[in-house]
Amino acid sequence: MQSNAALEYDYSVAKLFTYTTILFGFLGMLLGTLIAAQMAFPELNYMLGEYGTFSRLRPVHTNTVIFGFTLSGVFATFYYVGQRVLKVSMAESKFLMFVGKLHFWLYFVGALVATVSLLLGYSQSKEYAQYEWPIDIVIVLIWVAWGTSLFGLIGIRREKSLYISMWYYIATFLGIAMLYLFNNMSVPTYFATEGLGNFMHSVSMYSGTNDALVQWWYGHNAVAFGFTVPIVAMIYYFLPKESGQAIYSYKLSLLSFWGLMFVYLWAGSHHLLYSTVPDWMQTMGSVFSIILILPSWGSAINMLLTMKGEWNQLTENPLIKFMVLASTFYMLSTLEGPIQAIKSVNAIAHFTDWIPGHVHDGVLGWVVFMIMAALFHMAPRMFKREIYSKSLMEKQFWLQTTAVVLYFTSMWIAGITQGMMWRAVDEYGNLMYSFIDTVAVLHPYYAIRALSGVLYLTGFLMFAYNMIKTMTVSRELTQEPQFKSPMA
Amino acid sequence: MDIRELQGYANFFMTIFLVIMLYGYIIHLYRSEKKGESDYEKFGNIALDDEIDSKPIVPNPKTMNENEEQNK
Ligand code: HEM
Numbered sequence: 001m002q003s004n005a006a007l008e009y010d011y012s013v014a015k016l017f018t019y020t021t022i023l024f025g026f027l028g029m030l031l032g033t034l035i036a037a038q039m040a041f042p043e044l045n046y047m048l049g050e051y052g053t054f055s056r057l058r059p060v061h062t063n064t065v066i067f068g069f070t071l072s073g074v075f076a077t078f079y080y081v082g083q084r085v086l087k088v089s090m091a092e093s094k095f096l097m098f099v100g101k102l103h104f105w106l107y108f109v110g111a112l113v114a115t116v117s118l119l120l121g122y123s124q125s126k127e128y129a130q131y132e133w134p135i136d137i138v139i140v141l142i143w144v145a146w147g148t149s150l151f152g153l154i155g156i157r158r159e160k161s162l163y164i165s166m167w168y169y170i171a172t173f174l175g176i177a178m179l180y181l182f183n184n185m186s187v188p189t190y191f192a193t194e195g196l197g198n199f200m201h202s203v204s205m206y207s208g209t210n211d212a213l214v215q216w217w218y219g220h221n222a223v224a225f226g227f228t229v230p231i232v233a234m235i236y237y238f239l240p241k242e243s244g245q246a247i248y249s250y251k252l253s254l255l256s257f258w259g260l261m262f263v264y265l266w267a268g269s270h271h272l273l274y275s276t277v278p279d280w281m282q283t284m285g286s287v288f289s290i291i292l293i294l295p296s297w298g299s300a301i302n303m304l305l306t307m308k309g310e311w312n313q314l315t316e317n318p319l320i321k322f323m324v325l326a327s328t329f330y331m332l333s334t335l336e337g338p339i340q341a342i343k344s345v346n347a348i349a350h351f352t353d354w355i356p357g358h359v360h361d362g363v364l365g366w367v368v369f370m371i372m373a374a375l376f377h378m379a380p381r382m383f384k385r386e387i388y389s390k391s392l393m394e395k396q397f398w399l400q401t402t403a404v405v406l407y408f409t410s411m412w413i414a415g416i417t418q419g420m421m422w423r424a425v426d427e428y429g430n431l432m433y434s435f436i437d438t439v440a441v442l443h444p445y446y447a448i449r450a451l452s453g454v455l456y457l458t459g460f461l462m463f464a465y466n467m468i469k470t471m472t473v474s475r476e477l478t479q480e481p482q483f484k485s486p487m488a
Numbered sequence: 489m490d491i492r493e494l495q496g497y498a499n500f501f502m503t504i505f506l507v508i509m510l511y512g513y514i515i516h517l518y519r520s521e522k523k524g525e526s527d528y529e530k531f532g533n534i535a536l537d538d539e540i541d542s543k544p545i546v547p548n549p550k551t552m553n554e555n556e557e558q559n560k
Binding site (some may be wrong): 007008009083084085087088089156157158159160161163164165236237240241244246247249250251254255258259262266278280281284483 | 533535540
């Protein structure tokens, strides 16, 4: 460690991940909009042969937004927040700087290869775990690199106590490591059969019900440790910092943290209600899902109370607006999820459009809003320029909020309509509708969702434009802003 | 009792155990602050005062020496 007077935080890795957040966000949402349009207008499936069909593109959408956009955002904010709350600069350790850059380049090249593999049709056919085994190995290496950065920075920190956000980043690291390893245990068939079959192909080490259980233990907690825990890490840092208000209750943040860790891992079996998994496990999934409201709302209410007496900032600073909306949507989706996990509700909701509706009020309202707000906050500090346009940000906010509302309301109606029609019987007990009847009824709602995709994507492009302008031409700052981000 | 039933009971008792731990932790947090043994709320300032040369809330003894030099 050196102790020269001009020691500064080094944001070079955070900047690299900021670029990929914007890039993968755009690509992932473009694909989301395309597949939404394909559901409404099936002819759009036949534009690019096998590579353009819904079934090929859907996993590319989910993996690009999860492992491309969201994880990039998590890494970008980690390389920013980590240094600041630990009060140590990446520039102080050549080793950590090297690992950080290695982390980025492995990630970037890995993401490209992984996406191509999905487009070519290589898939393990497990949701959010589609990547075949060679890609899984690369992902493990990327994760090890991140872990080295994370614990390396912690190792040389000046601030001994770890700020609550660090707890959440550590949990993200450990949680995903455990889940990913166990769910992706598989036997490559090529090696097991001494050269038969495709090199890329593999077979899961679990079978039947066990496979399903491990998969949804993973699938649900990928949401927990990918879409919840690291995003909570962000809001615990960025909302207090941007508003100049310390968190309302630090103790509540600790409680919510351990509550979340304790409860989340048991809730995954709510994806398998009415299936062949043991009954007590299904009940446990439902019960733990309901209890999950407590730690989730604990964090969200803590954020809203942080703004106590400062609500004027909501009208003055669009960044605060983004974050308050994000925590409100977090509350909405963490109430909606438990409702869907109640067995009798699930009997209607399962396999319907209500599920993607639920997913997207969470991801579009909470995850994407929070990540965009975090990058907006970081930009003036990283690039030493003010945010390019406040009015563009305001317009983006309203456009995207409208888009989220259109998305989830249309899917609520579509999902419940679907669920009711599937179970409707006439006086003799015969099913009243065939599948195609539901498809015909749902067409307008699919069209609304496609429209909401166009609006949301437009909003994301406004964000990207604002960020790029901020990086390149905006007015330069002579001094780092302390709290409120300067904007033109 | 077959294995599935055993798993069910094991899960039930582990849950009870963890609930007790969690509540114990909550009580510990509030009690130690009430007795004045620790102040958790001060950690909230780590996010607000996060300049590289600002004073840590709890300085890390391992890196403190360099840090003190810095603050001179
Ligand atoms: C322009 C914005 C977006 C649009 C229009 C969109 C559209 C879609 C569509 C049409 C599906 C398939 C639903 C089905 O199979 O019935 C889907 C699935 C999914 N999307 Fe998006 N999406 C968008 C953004 C995002 C973002 C930003 C994320 C995460 C950060 C995300 C995460 C997911 C997930 C996890 C699924 C799988 C849901 C499930 O299996 O139930 N999407 N999306």
